Amino acid sequence: MKRLFWLYLLCVWPTMAIFSQTHQAFSPQIQCVQVTVDGNPLLPPMLDKDKHQHVNISWDEMSHDYHRYIYHVQHCQYDWTPSDGIFESDSLGGLNDQPVENYEKSFNTTQIYTHYQIRFPNPETGLLISGNYKVLIYEDGGSKDEPVLEARFCVYEKAVSIQTEVSSDTDVDFNQKHQQVSLHLNYGSLSVVDPHQQLRTVVMQNRRWDNMVVNPKANIRNNKGIAFTHCRDLIFPAGNEFYKFEILDVNRAAMGVDKMEWFDPYYHATLFAHTPGRNYVYDEDQNGVAVIRSEDDVDDETTAEYVLVHFLLKSERLPGGDIYVCGQWTNGTFDPKCRMEYNELEKCYEAVVMLKQGYYSYQFVQEDGTTGRTMGNFYETENEYATLVYYRAQGARTDRLVGYSRVKTGSK
Numbered sequence: 001m002k003r004l005f006w007l008y009l010l011c012v013w014p015t016m017a018i019f020s021q022t023h024q025a026f027s028p029q030i031q032c033v034q035v036t037v038d039g040n041p042l043l044p045p046m047l048d049k050d051k052h053q054h055v056n057i058s059w060d061e062m063s064h065d066y067h068r069y070i071y072h073v074q075h076c077q078y079d080w081t082p083s084d085g086i087f088e089s090d091s092l093g094g095l096n097d098q099p100v101e102n103y104e105k106s107f108n109t110t111q112i113y114t115h116y117q118i119r120f121p122n123p124e125t126g127l128l129i130s131g132n133y134k135v136l137i138y139e140d141g142g143s144k145d146e147p148v149l150e151a152r153f154c155v156y157e158k159a160v161s162i163q164t165e166v167s168s169d170t171d172v173d174f175n176q177k178h179q180q181v182s183l184h185l186n187y188g189s190l191s192v193v194d195p196h197q198q199l200r201t202v203v204m205q206n207r208r209w210d211n212m213v214v215n216p217k218a219n220i221r222n223n224k225g226i227a228f229t230h231c232r233d234l235i236f237p238a239g240n241e242f243y244k245f246e247i248l249d250v251n252r253a254a255m256g257v258d259k260m261e262w263f264d265p266y267y268h269a270t271l272f273a274h275t276p277g278r279n280y281v282y283d284e285d286q287n288g289v290a291v292i293r294s295e296d297d298v299d300d301e302t303t304a305e306y307v308l309v310h311f312l313l314k315s316e317r318l319p320g321g322d323i324y325v326c327g328q329w330t331n332g333t334f335d336p337k338c339r340m341e342y343n344e345l346e347k348c349y350e351a352v353v354m355l356k357q358g359y360y361s362y363q364f365v366q367e368d369g370t371t372g373r374t375m376g377n378f379y380e381t382e383n384e385y386a387t388l389v390y391y392r393a394q395g396a397r398t399d400r401l402v403g404y405s406r407v408k409t410g411s412k
Helices: 002-009
Strands: 030-037 046-048 055-061 069-076 092-094 102-105 114-120 125-127 131-139 149-156 161-167 178-186 199-205 220-222 225-228 235-237 243-247 257-263 266-271 290-292 306-314 323-326 341-343 348-356 358-366 383-391 400-409
Touching: 030 149, 030 290, 030 348, 055 131, 055 149, 069 114, 069 125, 114 131, 131 400, 149 400, 161 383, 161 400, 178 199, 178 383, 243 257, 243 266, 243 306, 306 358, 323 348, 348 358
Parallel strands: 046 149, 266 306
Antiparallel strands: 030 055, 055 114, 069 131, 092 125, 102 114, 131 149, 161 178, 178 225, 178 235, 199 383, 220 225, 243 358, 257 266, 290 358, 306 348, 323 358, 341 348, 383 400
16 A cells, blocks of 8 residues: 555656647646536536536645636637637637636645636636637746646537437447447538538547547538548447446445545545456446535535545456556546556556545546456447537638537447
8 A cells, every 4th residue: 555655646747749638737736627517517618609608627736825826718729739820819808817816725624725716708708719728727927838737628609510320330340349420510501612621520439538539531521511421430449337436425435435444644445346347237427527525515625535545456467558547537648647556466456546535437448548458348338429520711710619519328
């Protein structure tokens, strides 16, 4: 236990490629970065441009010291590179680089922290156009080029209609290990002369950024739209249902937790050990979502404890490279602090991750992005598929997000 604890403390924070993740903390002092829509942690960070929705960005700084944080909002193209071709006033209304004034210290917790949050749009900063938005949080007196954290969200229009179908009848196998996504896009009133140049399509499984498909090749085209059928790029490993656990009371084991213990100065939660998946059993899950909450369910943002959670995968050494604990709460990528170490004596993979009290769903994912060896692939698995369609009109200088859809498929 002590060896894993020190490995946790000595972890290195990652730097990621453009498409590799949604949110990122650049300091170990920043924990529990969450981006929610209208306070609902189950929803992806997608704002409907026609509705009065708000995105809330929150995080914990692991001390009671006050930090004067400044936010900088930046519109981005479909690939999350800055929209340098437009003026800031084209995408933002009001002011940018404003202080984060909503913060509160933790109360009666063993690990002290200060909870910060900001929402968009707000009275100082409005969002004028659809597309990708990146929020950089930096210290007052510092620079947006050296942020302490980065968060991302999208604003979408409904100009393009998207019809999504998911089938276990794929060009790889039938009712076995894969799922095939088919798409039909209708342009509506958009003027699309060259869809190859003007449209960018992104498809994600369970909001994962490490295996997302960007710009698959359409095989049907007419003056009303395009379609992707029998597209090999849109065949996804089916995976298995996510594991889940819940820590509501630090003194009592709950769902998915084998035992709760106290080793000064931390609470420890040891989860039930899993073995590589051999059979499919339906279990309702939230596909990697985390929900911060405690038994009292009062002021969870500032009263919830931080716990060292012990993940276990009992197995002989598996081919395919390193194994990571992954969920949407790991920002859709391979976080070094979630990399599992192999315990030769116990014949199992282990990881210790500091997490805030609440509900978590997770997978064991290998560095090649697959879960076949660790959890199995079963065509019955319920998965969520999201499609984002970006559009650049002729002569335009950035991308609009003109279509978005999200569907779930699998057993019930």
